[in-house]
Amino acid sequence: MLDRLKKEQGFTLIEVLASLLILSIVALAFTAYFSNALTFAKSNQNKTIMSNLARNALVYMQKQDFDRMESYFESGIATVVRPGNSPGTERVGIAPETFGSCTNDTSGVCVFRDMFENRNLEPLRAVLEPRVNGVQYRVVIEYQKELNRTEAEGGALLLPIRATVTTAEAGSGGPGADAVTVEGYVNAQSIR
Template sequence: MLDRLKKEQGFTLIEVLAALLIVSITALAFTAYFSNAMTFAKTNQNKTIMSNLARNALVYMQKQDFERLEAYFDSSSATVVRAAEAEQPRRVGITPETFENCTASSSGACAFRDIFEGGNLEPVTAVLSPRVNGIAYRVVIEYQQDLNRAQNAGGALLLPISATVTTAADGAAGPGANAVTVEGYVNAQSIR
């Protein structure tokens, strides 16, 4: 019986070290894979949040007074969100700062505060400057005048707008979640 135990051979130290090396390399590859998967999932989560915030802003704007909103976009007091470029006209809209310092006697963009129900700016401020999961976002409503149709094609009944959501601080939502834009229309009261 002793002879049989002496003849049994186990793994040598080199074989054990080689096996550990192979297992370590495999584990390292899986770690990198799961790390990338977590980053991808976090980025998608933040893009989903930004998309939902943009949709929320569009729904909020669709409930506002159509005529006053149209008058605001056509006025010289409208906030410029994009300056005129070579072949692109200037773009106007509503930013979180548009109605930030309004008082009852303010002029300019503040004269249009009655776009919102009762001139109450708290809800629009909450919609345009939301905070979700500790991250501050910034929503910009942009009037897309170049998408406006002719009056005989229903253009007088629709205001094409878009809502673009970014983070208030660059990179706060993680890599790849820079901005999300959702487009929509504000319908005239006659077709609501």
């Protein structure tokens, strides 16, 4: 029995160090994988937040006065939210600063503040400039005139709009927070 115990040997120091080296290399590979997974999860979280903010803005706009909103979009004084390449091709809509100076003013775009319930612009500002998880976002509502159909095609009952959400400061939302756009329609009161 003593001979058998003498023949048994443990691991040498070199074998232990080699196995630790292999184990640490494998652990580093897993660390990189989990780091990438965390970045991907944060990116998806930012896109989800921005998508929900865009949907929230569309729902808010769908509850406003259809006729006044259509008049605003078709007026020559609507806010240009995206310039066009040639005259008349710009996109109009509502940006956070559109009604920013409308306290008691009744000129310019402020004439259309009555499209919002009780002429109250605070809910509009909250929808267009939300802050979520310490990040300030900016929502722009854009009228898609090229999608609007004629009255014979049922266009008189729908206003095609899109809500685009970006962060107020570039890069402040983290990875995946470039811009999210959601499209929808504002229905006329007669079909609500």
